Amino acid sequence: MMKKPLIVIGGPTACGKTAMSILLAKQIGGEIISGDSMQVYRYMDIGTAKVTPEEADGVPHFLVDELMPDEEYNAMIFQEKAKAYMEEIWQRGHIPIVVGGTGFYLNALLYDNEFTETEGDESFRLACYEKAQREGPDSLYKELLVIDPEYAATTHANNVKRVTRALEYHHFTGEKFSVHNAAQKQKSSPYAAAVILLTMDRDQLYERIEKRVDLMIEAGLLEEVRGLLNRGYDGSLVSMQGLGYKEFLPYFSGEITLEEAVAQLKQGTRRFAKRQLTWFRRQIDGLWINLSHTDPQTALEDILAYLSQCGISIKK
CATH class of the missing domain: 3.40.50.300 (P-loop containing nucleotide triphosphate hydrolases)
Structure with a gap:
């Protein structure tokens, strides 16, 4: 085809x-x-x-x-x-x-790219956004540095949306977002x-x-x-x-x-x-x-x- x-x-x-x-x-x-x-x-x-x-x-x-x-x-x-x-x-x-x-x-x-079945569950995401509002974006970025330093190196601490996305993916799958992205990159369009x-x-x-x-x-x-x-x-x-x-x-x-x-x-x-x-x-x-x-x-x-x-x- x-x-x-x-x-x-x-x-x-x-x-x-x-x-x-x-x-x-x-x-x-x-x-x-x-x-x-x-x-x-x-x-x-x-x-x-x-x-x-x-x-x-x-x-x-x-x-x-x-x-x-x-x-x-x-x-x-x-x-x-x-x-x-x-x-x-x-x-x-x-x-x-x-x-x-x-x-x-x-x-x-x-x-x-395939997304996890939990994409529609906004609870974790909203909790992250609230934490960023309450404690500042750095509070989320520090979490990301611990669980996925490779992905953290490619994004800015103030980019709450991207940092949250990586934390959310790890939360629901137990995998690093950087590993997921590398696998997706190997796919052909x-x-x-x-x-x-x-x-x-x-x-x-x-x-x-x-x-x-x-x-x-x-x-x-x-x-x-x-x-x-x-x-x-x-x-x-x-x-x-x-x-x-x-x-x-x-x-x-x-x-x-x-x-x-x-x-x-x-x-x-x-x-x-x-x-x-x-x-x-x-x-x-x-x-x-x-x-x-x-x-x-x-x-x-x-x-x-x-x-x-x-x-x-x-x-x-």
């Missing part, structure tokens, strides 16, 4: 994934599935750099604006929903393009998959991050966070611990100034981009394109040639 085509576009935040994915989709008749852990939430538009209707330019997007901020979303739910959308896209004779910076989600889909990884020179990427944060503030990010708080969504939610939201919670409670919150967001986003790049380099193979050294049209031509090498035939 012939494998069905799948295109994945990954890379750090603010590197130009949205623009490149839309350019590619229009060229090949593709439809886009968001591989981002935050853009799925309603009311969270500015802080997640969600694609606007103008940017989308008629290209269909899925897994954007589909859940409320207090609904559970994880790699297993993403994988399940993305696979359903992929089937619909193939039936229309189009190619699914999964785009995002949440590497764990992309890998889960690309290699059809069930799809005719092409992975495109976008990057930029660090100085240019950091400059884009700084500018993006300033534009988010101008566009009304503060009002967006205030609106979420007014709706009853607070810092106990995983969604509200996302970049662009958690930094402003102390500002609204009077603990820090707006300038401090903005500075923290810029610094946090730079660090996040650095971690994303490290993850993609270690965990996933594909065609790397440095957008600091090429223009969009040349990058598109390189991508089309790569798709052909991967056995993805373009009808359009």
